[in-house]
Amino acid sequence: MRKEVRMGVGAGARIRIMELAVVFDGAGVLYAPFRIIKNIERGVTKRSRVSGITCTAHLERGAMAILKTRYEETLEKAEPSKKLSDVIREEKIEIKVVYKKKGVSDREVVEAILEDKDVKLKDVHETMSFLRKCDILPVVGVGVIMDLASKKTKYLIAGGINFFPGTQNLLKQLHEMGVAIFLASGDRIEKDEMAPYLPDMPPENIFGMMNPEGKCKLVRKLKEQYKVIMVGDDRNDYLAMREADIAVLSLQEEADRPGKIFEVADIRIKDIGEIKEIIEEIE
Template identity: 40%
Template sequence: ACSSGVVTIDEISKILHTDTRAKVSDLQICIRNVWNFCKSLQVVAMNSGVIVNKNTGAIEFTITSGGKPFSNAKDTIQKLHVMGIATYIASGDRTDKLLKMADYLGIPHENVHGISTPPVKAQIVRDLKSEYGRVIMVGDGVNDIAAMKEADLAILSEQQFCWKPKMLTDAADIIIRDVIEVIDIVSGDLSGYSSRDQNSCADGGKCREKSRETDSKR
């Protein structure tokens, strides 16, 4: 889910089945370290996985990430709903984890799309464009580029203050440092369109401080 290109299931399956270096204990160490940091948080999301190298055909790292929603993420979603803006989540994370986050943010379960690869995210935006008058995509990673290019307006969030590649910044119409800025952007965007048109705001699963604590192990 973190690739901007197409990675097939067969390619990944072959690496996972033939790798001889990675151990289950490597992943357990990552999970334990991140959980010790995050367990005191009121709302937390954790994900674990591996990073594979297609060139070497091996598992390079096991990784666990955990974090909490940005402090103003819930407020942003609530204000969008008051404005009549439908909100959606499209993320590579598992659906069951996303539903818990959606409950906290106030996003309907039917608007949550889990295990979404870059092509799937792009298709979701296209589908929303056929339903709504205008679709805004908010993302923060290279796996959001395809969806950002499909949206009527693409917003790149730099709230996590990590380096963004040029291909990602080039895909954005607007770059923000705080998710609450979406409110003013949407308000200004709507002023140029009929109030009869419905609008939607799709989030690439990024109203979450996903990399606040990350642990990886070779």
């Protein structure tokens, strides 16, 4: 544990709850991720339990980016033979870099994606077809993992989500307790898409396609008003967890986590419902 966390109960705890904020990562924390990954070089498509962040971390000069668009509104309508890079240009789709290795710039990632000629829309349609067979919410996204050493697309990812069993009940309980709750996710989620499924979280508190620095800045800003708990699960949450007053590491999903994420965590959980117990014990 990196800092002393004092726990207790009583009237004082209830007063401080009104000044408490909890920032949740998305995949692996509030919801289970469903990933269909295609290895572009090998032509192999399969469901993967390994996160895109982990796949990226294994590349010496890797980066992961999300296409800021709704598949059914743009990509789904494109001809299978078209290059993904051409459709991105034609539809003016914004590219959001959500994770990258040290020394890699956002500009370098975007340029590599726009110059790539290997990924076709048929690849996107294939991964999305597999994904839609899963038990997921109608909130899906498309991303790419780039190998900047070769300036090639290593993996194409179609991603979807479904809440862990205790998520919505927990958020309802925290809302009733007066705790401010936020979602800070690297996934392709938008406020109007997610709000119907998160009735106890104000839409303005929902943030998607955030990179590690963005999550950290959000926590730092909230600390001006609240005592902040950051609940993360992987290396892209490290900066925000280090910045938070209390860092909670979610182990609900298997992942190849670096040692530093365990070192920065004050508390580890295996069920999202444990957050309520942690809050009730805060002195």
